[in-house]
Amino acid sequence: MADSAEKEKLIEHLCKLSAIRLSSEEKQKLASELERIIGYVQRIQSINTEGVNPTRGGTETPLELREDKPKEPLNREDVITTAPDTFCDLFRTPPILEE
Amino acid sequence: MKVSAVYATELIHQLKSGKTSVSEIAEYYTERIQKFDSELGAFLYFNPEDVMRQASVLDKKRASGAPLGKLFGLPIAIKDNICTKGMPTTAGSKILEKYQPPYNATAVEHLLNEDALIIGKTNLDEFAMGSSCEHSAFKLCRNAYNREYVPGGSSGGSATAVAARLCIAALGSDTGGSVRQPASFSNIVGFKPTYGLVSRYGLIAFASSLDIIGPMTISALDAALLCSVICKYDRCDSTSLNLSIDFSTVSLNNRLNDMRIGLLEESLKHCENDVADRISDTVRTFEKLGARIVPVEMPILLESVPIYYVVATAEASANLARYSGVIYGKRSKSHAKLASEMIENTRSLFGEEVKRRILLGTFVLSSGYYDSYYIKALKCRTLLINSFSELFKTVDFLLTPTSPTTPFKIGERLDDPIKMYESDLLTVSANLAGLPAVSFPCGFSKNGLPIGAQIMGPHLSDAKLLSLVATFQNETDFHLIPPALS
Numbered sequence: 117m118a119d120s121a122e123k124e125k126l127i128e129h130l131c132k133l134s135a136i137r138l139s140s141e142e143k144q145k146l147a148s149e150l151e152r153i154i155g156y157v158q159r160i161q162s163i164n165t166e167g168v169n170p171t172r173g174g175t176e177t178p179l180e181l182r183e184d185k186p187k188e189p190l191n192r193e194d195v196i197t198t199a200p201d202t203f204c205d206l207f208r209t210p211p212i213l214e215e
Numbered sequence: 216m217k218v219s220a221v222y223a224t225e226l227i228h229q230l231k232s233g234k235t236s237v238s239e240i241a242e243y244y245t246e247r248i249q250k251f252d253s254e255l256g257a258f259l260y261f262n263p264e265d266v267m268r269q270a271s272v273l274d275k276k277r278a279s280g281a282p283l284g285k286l287f288g289l290p291i292a293i294k295d296n297i298c299t300k301g302m303p304t305t306a307g308s309k310i311l312e313k314y315q316p317p318y319n320a321t322a323v324e325h326l327l328n329e330d331a332l333i334i335g336k337t338n339l340d341e342f343a344m345g346s347s348c349e350h351s352a353f354k355l356c357r358n359a360y361n362r363e364y365v366p367g368g369s370s371g372g373s374a375t376a377v378a379a380r381l382c383i384a385a386l387g388s389d390t391g392g393s394v395r396q397p398a399s400f401s402n403i404v405g406f407k408p409t410y411g412l413v414s415r416y417g418l419i420a421f422a423s424s425l426d427i428i429g430p431m432t433i434s435a436l437d438a439a440l441l442c443s444v445i446c447k448y449d450r451c452d453s454t455s456l457n458l459s460i461d462f463s464t465v466s467l468n469n470r471l472n473d474m475r476i477g478l479l480e481e482s483l484k485h486c487e488n489d490v491a492d493r494i495s496d497t498v499r500t501f502e503k504l505g506a507r508i509v510p511v512e513m514p515i516l517l518e519s520v521p522i523y524y525v526v527a528t529a530e531a532s533a534n535l536a537r538y539s540g541v542i543y544g545k546r547s548k549s550h551a552k553l554a555s556e557m558i559e560n561t562r563s564l565f566g567e568e569v570k571r572r573i574l575l576g577t578f579v580l581s582s583g584y585y586d587s588y589y590i591k592a593l594k595c596r597t598l599l600i601n602s603f604s605e606l607f608k609t610v611d612f613l614l615t616p617t618s619p620t621t622p623f624k625i626g627e628r629l630d631d632p633i634k635m636y637e638s639d640l641l642t643v644s645a646n647l648a649g650l651p652a653v654s655f656p657c658g659f660s661k662n663g664l665p666i667g668a669q670i671m672g673p674h675l676s677d678a679k680l681l682s683l684v685a686t687f688q689n690e691t692d693f694h695l696i697p698p699a700l701s
Contacts, residue, residue, distance in 0.1 A: 127574070134532060134577045135539070136570055137559040146571060149632060153575055156633050157521040157588065163595050170593030171600060173454065174410040174424035174649050180457050182450040194317035200546035209541055209554045 123147045218243045221695065223289050223383045223437040230288040233277060237288035237332060241270035244290045244334060248381050251700050256356040257366075257375040259295045260303050261335035266290075269332050276330070284330030285444055291326060292376045292385040295336040296343050297428060298417035299323055302333070306419045307341040307351040307369075309564040311544045320417020321452070322386060322428045322445045329444050334382045338372030341566045342535065343393055343421045345369050346638040349629055350568045357625070359401060359698040360665055364622040367397030373431045374401035378698055384441055385431045390421045391523050392617075392642025394429040395654035399617035399667025402656045402694065404684065405431050406438040409675050410649030411456035414449030422530035423454075425523075425646040433694055435655065435684035439465035442677065458675075465678050467685040470505040474683070476670070477511035477610035482641055485517070486619045489660035494616050497657045497668045500690055501614075509610050515595070515602050516644045520636055522599065523643035525579050525592035532576025535569070538562060571632065600648045607673040612683065615641045617654040617667035641669060651677040655684045656693040665693075 127147045131138055138146060192205060201208045216239050220226035229235045245263045252258050273288050293299060296306040298316035305311045319327065326333070340350035348356040348371025356371045358364040359378040366375045370387030374397035377385050387394040389407040398405025406429045413428045420426065430441035443462035449455040478498060483491040498508050540546035540561030547560035565573070579588035606613065619640050628635045645652035650671050657668040672680040688694055 126578075130574045130577045130581070133581060134536075134562075134573050135555075135558050136562050136565070136573060138570070142567075142570075146567075146574060149571060150574060150578070153524070153571070153632060153636075154578065156636075157525050157575075157579075157592075159518065159521045160525065160591055160595050161587070163515070163518060163598065165591060165594035165598065168594040168597050170590050171596040172424070172593060175454055175456070176649075177411065177456060179453050180455075182453075187450075190317050198314060198317060198543040200540055200544065207541055210551050210557050212554045214553060 216243050222434050223440055226383055231283055237270040237273040240288055241266050251379055255375050255379055256354045257337055257372045258335045259338050259353055266334055273330055286329040286331040289331050290334040290382045291331045292334050292337050292373055292382040294339055294370050294373050294387045296388055296419040302336055307339045309352045310538050314544050321414035321449045325444050337376055340369035341569050343369040343388055343390055344568050344572055346396055346635055350566055352566055358622050363624055365625055367400030369393040371397045374398055377403045377431050384437055386428055387431045388418055389427055389429050390425045391646050392639045395642050396618050398431055398654040400622040402665035403431055403433055404435055404438050404655045406653045408677050409651045411454050412446040414452040414455050416449055416451035420534040422527040434688055435681045439681045460677050462678055465681045467689040472505040474506040475509050475610045476501055476506050477509050477613045479615045480510050482615045486616050490616045490666055493658035493666040494668055513602055513606055515599050519644040520640055522592050522595045523647055524636055525588050528572045528576030529580050529589050532573045535573055596647050599644055603648050613671045615669050617669040621660045621664040645671050651680050653680055653684055658693055
C-alpha cells in the first residue's frame with residue numbers, strides 16, 4: 117500500500133462498509149497493522165492456482181434439504197426479551213430516515 | 216468429600232451405581248471452583264445454586280427409578296459462545312454482555328438429554344478470535360500449569376477448567392485450532408471432529424465453513440463418550456452430516472501393527488526444541504506400539520495460515536454484521552438520532568481484535584480485492600484439500616506438533632497480531648479441509664509447561680483417530696500429571 121493518505125482512504129472505506137467507527141488514534145494504529153497483515157496474507161499470491169476451482173463450503177457432501185414442514189417456533193415472548201429496546205412486542209430502533 | 220475419579224468414563228460408573236450422589240459431586244466441584252477460579256479465570260458464569268438445583272433434580276430422577284442418561288450427573292463446562300437457555304452466553308464480548316439465549320444449542324440439548332450437569336460457562340477470546348484467551352472482554356484466563364502463561368485460545372477457559380479439575384469435561388469450539396491449541400497448552404485432550412458431525416445450531420458463528428464444537432477432556436475415551444452424544448444429524452444446521460459414527464468402537468489396541476503414521480518432518484523445523492524433542496519421543500512410542508512412521512512432505516500445509524486468515528475473516532465480517540443492537544445483545548447507551556448512528560455506536564463495543572478481523576475480512580471481500588484475495592484463498596483451499604487426499608493414500612494419519620511453541624507468557628504476543636496468528640500454523644489446515652484432528656499430551660518442556668501432539672486423519676476417521684490416542688494414553692501417563700494448585 118502506498119502513501120498515508122491512500123491508507124487512510126482505504127481504512128475509512130472499510131469502516132464505512134462494516135459500520136465500524138474508529139477514533140483517529142485507532143484508525144492510525146489499525147491502518148498500520150492492517151497494512152502488515154495484508155502484506156502477510158499476500159503470500160498466497162505465490163501459490164500457483166491455475167485451473168483450480170475455489171472451495172466455497174466446509175463439506176463436499178451434498179447438502180440435505182430438510183422436509184418442508186414447519187417446526188414449533190421459538191416462543192415470541194422469550195425472543196423479544198432479548199431485544200435491547202422494544203415497543204409492545206416489537207423491536208424498536210431510532211428512525212431509519214431523517215425527518 | 217474427595218473425588219478420586221480422573222476420567223468421565225470412571226466417574227459415570229460411580230454416579231450411575233449410586234456410589235456417589237450427583238449432589239456430592241456438584242458440591243465437590245463447586246468447592247474447587249470457589250477455591251481456585253478467582254485466580255484462574257476459567258469461568259465467565261458460575262452459579263452454585265443453579266448447579267445444586269440441577270444436581271437435586273438428577274438425584275431425584277435416580278430415586279424414581281427412571282432410566283439414566285449416558286452422561287448422568289457428569290459436571291460439564293460449556294464455552295461461552297455456545298447457547299444455553301437460562302444462562303448468559305456472551306461469546307466473551309461486551310456486545311452480548313447480558314444476552315440470555317431463548318434456546319439451547321443442539322449440542323447442549325444433547326448433553327442435557329443424557330442427564331449431564333452444566334456446571335458453568337467458560338472464558339474465551341471475544342467471538343473465539345484469538346489464540347491466548349487474552350482477547351476476552353471480561354477477564355484474563357490463566358494457564359493452570361503456570362499462572363504467568365496463557366492457557367491458549369480461544370477455548371482457554373474450557374482448557375483451564377478441565378486441566379484444573381474444575382469439571383470433568385468441557386465443550387469448546389474450533390475454527391482454526393481453538394480446541395486443540397489450548398488443549399496442548401493445558402495438558403488435556405482436545406478433539407475437533409470432521410466438519411458437519413456436530414451441529415452448529417446455537418454455536419455463535421465465527422466462520423461457518425470452518426466452525427465446529429468439540430470435546431475437551433483428560434482422555435481420548437472421554438472425548439469418545441462426549442462425541443457419542445453430540446455427533447448427530449440436526450435439521451437445524453444445513454451443513455450437518457446425515458450419518459452416524461459409532462464412537463462405542465473407540466478403544467485401546469495393544470498393537471498398532473499395519474498402521475502408517477505420516478510425520479511432517481518439516482513442521483519440526485518451525486518448532487521450539489522442546490516441542491520437537493517431545494514429538495520425537497511420541498514417534499518412538501508409536502513405533503514401540505507397532506506403528507510404521509513414514510516421513511512425509513506437504514509444503515502447502517505450512518502455507519495455510521495466510522489462506523486461513525483470508526477465508527476466516529471474510530466469513531467473520533459477514534457473520535458479525537448481525538450485531539447491530541436491534542434484535543439482541545446490548546445497544547450502546549449513547550443517544551442516537553438515527554438507526555445508522557445506533558448501529559455504529561453499538562459496534563464500538565467490539566474489541567480491538569474483532570475490529571481488526573472484521574476490517575480485514577471486509578477488505579478481502581471488497582470490490583477490487585475480491586478475486587485476488589478471497590477467491591484466490593478459496594482456490595488455495597482446494598489445493599490443500601487435494602494435497603490431503605493424496606497424502607492419505609499413502610499414510611493412515613498425519614502426526615505434527617499441535618503448536619510450534621510451548622505456552623507463551625501473558626502479554627508477550629499481544630502487540631504482534633501476526634506472531635499471534637502464527638500460533639495456529641499447524642492447526643488451521645484441518646479446518647480448511649474439514650478433517651478430524653486431535654491434540655493430546657505428549658510431555659513437558661524443561662520449564663514444566665505442557666506440550667501437545669496433533670494427529671489428523673481423513674474425513675470420518677474420527678473413531679479410529681480417538682482409538683489411536685487412547686492406545687497412546689494407555690502407554691504413557693503425561694495426561695495424568697495434574698497442575699499444582701494452591
